[in-house]
Amino acid sequence: MKLLTCPVNGARPVSEFTYWGEIRPAPDANACTDHEWADYVFNRNGAPGVKREWWCHTPSNTWFIAERDTEKDRVMRTWLPGSEA
Amino acid sequence: MFTAPTELKSAYDVVIIGAGGHGLAAAYYLAREHGITNVAVLEKGYIGGGNTGRNTTIIRSNYLTPEGVKFYDASVHLWQDLSEDFDLNLFYSTRGHFTLAHTDSAVRTMRWRAEVNKHYGVESELVGPDFIKRSCPSIDISCNGHAPILGALYHAPGSIARHDAVAWGYGRGACQRGVEIHQQTAVTGIEVKGGKVVGVQTSRGHIATNKVLCAVAGSTPRLTDMVGIQTPIYIHPLQAMVSEPMKPWLDHIFVSGSLHIYISQSARGELVMGASLDPYELHSTRSTLDFTEGLSAHMLDMFPFLSNVKVNRQWGGMSDMTPDFAPIMGKTPVEGFYLDSGWGTWGFKATPVCGKTMAWTVANDSPHELITGFSLDRFRNYSLTGEKGAASVGH
Numbered sequence: 001m002k003l004l005t006c007p008v009n010g011a012r013p014v015s016e017f018t019y020w021g022e023i024r025p026a027p028d029a030n031a032c033t034d035h036e037w038a039d040y041v042f043n044r045n046g047a048p049g050v051k052r053e054w055w056c057h058t059p060s061n062t063w064f065i066a067e068r069d070t071e072k073d074r075v076m077r078t079w080l081p082g083s084e085a
Numbered sequence: 086m087f088t089a090p091t092e093l094k095s096a097y098d099v100v101i102i103g104a105g106g107h108g109l110a111a112a113y114y115l116a117r118e119h120g121i122t123n124v125a126v127l128e129k130g131y132i133g134g135g136n137t138g139r140n141t142t143i144i145r146s147n148y149l150t151p152e153g154v155k156f157y158d159a160s161v162h163l164w165q166d167l168s169e170d171f172d173l174n175l176f177y178s179t180r181g182h183f184t185l186a187h188t189d190s191a192v193r194t195m196r197w198r199a200e201v202n203k204h205y206g207v208e209s210e211l212v213g214p215d216f217i218k219r220s221c222p223s224i225d226i227s228c229n230g231h232a233p234i235l236g237a238l239y240h241a242p243g244s245i246a247r248h249d250a251v252a253w254g255y256g257r258g259a260c261q262r263g264v265e266i267h268q269q270t271a272v273t274g275i276e277v278k279g280g281k282v283v284g285v286q287t288s289r290g291h292i293a294t295n296k297v298l299c300a301v302a303g304s305t306p307r308l309t310d311m312v313g314i315q316t317p318i319y320i321h322p323l324q325a326m327v328s329e330p331m332k333p334w335l336d337h338i339f340v341s342g343s344l345h346i347y348i349s350q351s352a353r354g355e356l357v358m359g360a361s362l363d364p365y366e367l368h369s370t371r372s373t374l375d376f377t378e379g380l381s382a383h384m385l386d387m388f389p390f391l392s393n394v395k396v397n398r399q400w401g402g403m404s405d406m407t408p409d410f411a412p413i414m415g416k417t418p419v420e421g422f423y424l425d426s427g428w429g430t431w432g433f434k435a436t437p438v439c440g441k442t443m444a445w446t447v448a449n450d451s452p453h454e455l456i457t458g459f460s461l462d463r464f465r466n467y468s469l470t471g472e473k474g475a476a477s478v479g480h
């Protein structure tokens with residue numbers, strides 16, 4: 001069973017978590033062009049690499065950030081948003 | 086079966102990346118229908134070693150959008166005489182395909198799909214639990230009381246085929262017409278000058294070419310990065326497994342979106358089973374115990390008598406997913422770079438029609454009329470081709 005460390009609840013089975021994708025800065029919806037917005041809405045960095053991702057520990061609704069290698073499925077670290085840059 | 090060319094030439098008219106079914110089919114039709122034979126298919130591993138050799142081989146055309154239904158129907162028609170075309174037995178077997186509905190809203194979607202399908206001449210109808218039980222007496226219609234089956238979309242032409250043979254058939258046919266297939270040859274870079282493709286870099290040297298067709302399924306984002314194109318494609322693994330061989334008892338193909346399972350019985354007697362996509366991004370073909378456990382539990386809801394049957398093998402493939410569950414095919418912002426991608430969990434059935442339409446597109450440098458709904462541009466223009474209702478359980 002694969003474990004993931006929730007910054008609040010500690011190591012838990014990965015089935016207790018929901019993956020919400022890579023953290024991506026949103027453009028200013030009022031200032032950007034339609035194409036810039038489409039790029040933000042649809043396009044993804046689909047190549048493998050070390051990514052910072054949103055995850056949620058579902059039973060406790062704890063949202064946090066994980067740094068993960070998406071080729072090796074290795075989680076380097078997890079933290080609560082705001083607790084570390 | 087294949088002549089293995091030893092040397093790479095310094096230039097080709099067309100380079101196809103990926104010797105899966107899609108790449109080989111495109112090579113075959115380029116040679117057969119367009120007389121373009123100075124073609125190299127480059128494969129980093131071996132023929133059919135990607136998703137082509139990992140899929141559960143379900144072939145059907147009962148999709149939801151008009152674009153999808155027309156496209157997949159053209160594919161089913163091509164499948165039906167492919168064995169003869171190749172002079173190779175593909176074990177193409179028409180079984181009838183049930184998509185089970187366990188909720189009222191699922192019944193409604195099935196009715197919608199049946200109407201779209203019939204409108205385009207595809208055999209497809211809504212059937213009730215009695216019909217299902219008669220077709221497959223060993224099914225537990227109540228699914229252990231958890232999720233009683235209320236009806237199903239029944240698609241008589243639904244079929245399975247031997248996946249490896251499809252790659253071999255297209256590969257051999259292409260070879261016989263002069264195409265070179267280079268295995269153990271990875272593309273490591275694509276050269277673009279002034280917005281046009283001029284060559285590819287490989288693990289065995291440089292090749293000059295003005296046309297590159299990229300048909301690499303789960304590796305697509307790595308290749309689009311090489312030419313600097315943005316796409317919505319994201320990669321999740323899809324897993325599958327087979328049981329030990331049994332006497333034939335399952336004639337049809339069964340799919341349940343609510344239980345996240347699908348099953349058919351192969352010509353060898355093995356039960357071929359799959360579930361939904363793994364829940365997070367991963368560029369790996371690893372498989373997990375979670376998958377086997379989850380899938381087996383749901384399988385037993387439907388077929389409780391399988392409880393003593395053993396699982397023989399499990400594996401995974403990397404699925405190139407799109408937000409609207411339709412593929413991304415055709416021309417791209419880079420001249421001479423063509424994509425056949427976004428085939429996710431459902432692209433095996435499309436192998437023949439993809440080969441045919443991509444060959445046409447590459448030969449004419451213009452999208453074939455059957456694929457205009459699948460262009461990369463649709464994500465720039467907010468005009469998606471919403472196929473999720475018919476494609477969301479992987480097969």
Ligand SMILES: Cc1cc2nc3c(=O)[nH]c(=O)nc-3n(C[C@H](O)[C@H](O)[C@H](O)COP(=O)(O)OP(=O)(O)OC[C@H]3O[C@@H](n4cnc5c(N)ncnc54)[C@H](O)[C@@H]3O)c2cc1C
Nearest residue numbers: 103105106107129135136137140141143272402432433434
């Ligand atoms: C478990 C599973 C079950 C599925 N079930 C079904 C089903 O029932 N029905 C259905 O219709 N579809 C199904 N699919 C989807 C289907 O398998 C794929 O959409 C289809 O096979 C894709 O074929 P392809 O030729 O495009 O890709 P592939 O067969 O993956 O071929 C791509 C090739 O490109 C090569 N490649 C990658 N990068 C490079 C590089 N840099 N240089 C050179 N070569 C490279 C790879 O080695 C690979 O051989 C399933 C998929 C999976 C994983």
